[in-house]
Amino acid sequence: MTHAAISTRAVAVREDRVVGTRPAVRYLVGAIAIFISALMLAPIVLSFFASIKSSADASAVPPTYLPYSFSFENYQKIIDYQAGLWTYVGNSLAVAALAIVFVIVLAVPAGYGLARFHFRGKEVLFLLLLLPLMIPYQALLTPIYLMFAKIGLANSQIGLAIIHTILQVPFSVYLMRNGFESVPKELEEAAVIDGGSSFQCFTQVSLPLVLPGIVTIALFAFITSWNEFLAALIVMNKETAFTVPIMLVSVRTGHLGAVDWGTLQAGIIVSIIPCIAIYVLLQKYYVSGLLSGAVK
Amino acid sequence: MNLKNRNLLGLIYMMPALLFVAAFVLYPFGQLIHTSFTDTSLLGGGKWVGLANYTKIFFGDPTFWKALWFTVKYTLIITPILMILGYLLALLTAQNNRILQFARGVIFMPVVIGLGTSSLLWFWLFDQQVGLFDKALVDLHIASKMIVWFTNVDWALAGVIISVTWKVVGFGMILFVAAIQSISREVSEASMIDGASYWQRVRLIYLPLTARTVLLVTLISAIGSMLAFEQLYIMTGGGPRGLTFTSVYWIYQNAFIKFQLGYGAALSVVLTAIIMLAAAIQIALTARRATQ
Numbered sequence: 001m002t003h004a005a006i007s008t009r010a011v012a013v014r015e016d017r018v019v020g021t022r023p024a025v026r027y028l029v030g031a032i033a034i035f036i037s038a039l040m041l042a043p044i045v046l047s048f049f050a051s052i053k054s055s056a057d058a059s060a061v062p063p064t065y066l067p068y069s070f071s072f073e074n075y076q077k078i079i080d081y082q083a084g085l086w087t088y089v090g091n092s093l094a095v096a097a098l099a100i101v102f103v104i105v106l107a108v109p110a111g112y113g114l115a116r117f118h119f120r121g122k123e124v125l126f127l128l129l130l131l132p133l134m135i136p137y138q139a140l141l142t143p144i145y146l147m148f149a150k151i152g153l154a155n156s157q158i159g160l161a162i163i164h165t166i167l168q169v170p171f172s173v174y175l176m177r178n179g180f181e182s183v184p185k186e187l188e189e190a191a192v193i194d195g196g197s198s199f200q201c202f203t204q205v206s207l208p209l210v211l212p213g214i215v216t217i218a219l220f221a222f223i224t225s226w227n228e229f230l231a232a233l234i235v236m237n238k239e240t241a242f243t244v245p246i247m248l249v250s251v252r253t254g255h256l257g258a259v260d261w262g263t264l265q266a267g268i269i270v271s272i273i274p275c276i277a278i279y280v281l282l283q284k285y286y287v288s289g290l291l292s293g294a295v296k
Numbered sequence: 297m298n299l300k301n302r303n304l305l306g307l308i309y310m311m312p313a314l315l316f317v318a319a320f321v322l323y324p325f326g327q328l329i330h331t332s333f334t335d336t337s338l339l340g341g342g343k344w345v346g347l348a349n350y351t352k353i354f355f356g357d358p359t360f361w362k363a364l365w366f367t368v369k370y371t372l373i374i375t376p377i378l379m380i381l382g383y384l385l386a387l388l389t390a391q392n393n394r395i396l397q398f399a400r401g402v403i404f405m406p407v408v409i410g411l412g413t414s415s416l417l418w419f420w421l422f423d424q425q426v427g428l429f430d431k432a433l434v435d436l437h438i439a440s441k442m443i444v445w446f447t448n449v450d451w452a453l454a455g456v457i458i459s460v461t462w463k464v465v466g467f468g469m470i471l472f473v474a475a476i477q478s479i480s481r482e483v484s485e486a487s488m489i490d491g492a493s494y495w496q497r498v499r500l501i502y503l504p505l506t507a508r509t510v511l512l513v514t515l516i517s518a519i520g521s522m523l524a525f526e527q528l529y530i531m532t533g534g535g536p537r538g539l540t541f542t543s544v545y546w547i548y549q550n551a552f553i554k555f556q557l558g559y560g561a562a563l564s565v566v567l568t569a570i571i572m573l574a575a576a577i578q579i580a581l582t583a584r585r586a587t588q
């Protein structure tokens with residue numbers, strides 16, 4: 001089950017013959033698929049349209065599907081929101097960057113150790129690294145919160161990044177283990193004969209070959225961290241420490257119960273853009289990661 | 297270097313990850329269990345109270361049981377919807393041509409968006425004054441007037457399910473497509489020569505041969521639903537009348553709104569026990585698939 005199987009043309013031709021659909025059926029299937037795609041896109045497109053309406057039009061009753069005015073008013077408002085949009089985006093990016101670094105530093109060597117060495121208790125230790133799958137982080141937030149309060153990690157980007165790393169460890173270790181296992185051992189053995197140390201084998205022979213896997217775990221760490229809500233809500237309770245999702249809830253709460261819909265839509269679009277951009281640009285890594293490591 | 301030392305190196309490579317899990321998963325888990333036997337609050341406390349928190353869960357907190365039941369109900373309704381729709385979408389888009397690959401990409405797209413963001417997006421679409429989903433229902437004559445979704449528990453549940461289905465249905469679809477495409481062509485061709493109709497092939501070949509993936513996705517989905525939080529926190533706020541609290545939401549409410557951390561910990565222990573069971577099955581399935 002690799003991404004290659006989904007995207008290559010050779011497979012496409014073969015599949016068509018297997019299923020042997022008549023042209024009429026094929027057109028119908030295509031039409032339904034396009035219709036469903038339009039339905040799936042509609043919420044995001046409508047939100048985008050609302051975000052570029054004038055502030056008054058975005059809250060108008062009854063609402064309109066299309067924008068009849070064009071304005072950056074809502075974006076200006078979200079940029080100026082409280083501590084400023086860039087503060088919140090900066091917080092989110094900093095936490096995500098830290099989470100990516102943590103995940104790579106932890107999962108890459110662990111995957112290598114699991115793939116290349118044989119020692120007693122290895123599989124038990126592997127299961128230990130999968131533990132976050134069994135103990136939901138939602139349940140661990142109470143003790144982690146108390147621990148962070150004690151050691152000064154409340155409202156800290158490092159603290160939140162640690163929680164986001166917990167979420168990614170099982171998937172990332174699993175993926176890196178598989179990645180290193182698929183690198184032929186002979187390559188490293190050749191390097192040893194040439195006088196390389198074990199660490200050199202790791203950094204210079206195997207590491208470059210698992211680079212796609214590293215991109216994948218970094219990608220998932222980013223998406224998870226950028227989107228994560230509950231831990232951010234609990235750990236980042238100081239207004240200037242908010243990440244983007246928490247900022248959005250704060251925008252929604254608004255003043256005196258009246259929601260500023262236009263500003264909210266602008267915020268939603270800002271929070272969606274990095275996810276979709278990364279997905280479109282790095283779809284190959286995303287889907288292959290999903291398929292090879294559906295432990296998540 | 298002798299073999300024993302060499303293998304010790306493996307442990308060294310694993311050490312950072314092991315220490316991390318020990319410090320931020322195992323240790324907090326121990327603390328969680330300890331805290332669950334105390335009356336810890338944000339103001340301090342921490343006195344040992346024995347099983348008091350657990351007795352309270354089982355005998356003095358009907359809201360928790362209502363929340364757990366609501367979570368189970370939510371899971372039991374949304375999981376089959378996600379599986380069936382996901383599988384139908386996979387069947388629809390399982391072939392590889394440009395249109396179907398594009399459709400797969402689009403249907404999967406909401407999966408990469410945050411659940412918090414998508415919940416806010418749908419909170420807006422469902423608004424009884426400015427909500428365009430409501431307006432579309434009226435314009436299509438499906439509804440006679442703008443629906444008020446979140447003041448009635450059944451409508452609230454329906455609204456949350458619609459929004460989450462939009463958000464995650466592509467996840468199952470992608471995994472199902474991969475499973476369907478990995479069925480060998482000999483099997484499909486042989487059944488066609490035998491004159492099997494399309495739906496016969498789906499029922500007798502595709503479904504049985506992708507059963508493991510279906511089971512895996514069902515478990516991942518069910519675990520996710522049992523841990524539902526942001527969709528309710530954002531769309532219903534637990535209302536109306538506290539009827540749409542989920543287990544995680546009730547833990548959040550106790551630990552971080554009422555600051556009864558000891559009680560929140562006891563609730564978390566109960567939740568963990570439920571999730572562990574499901575997750576153990578999930579890991580066993582994944583591990584088995586990996587060795588094949």
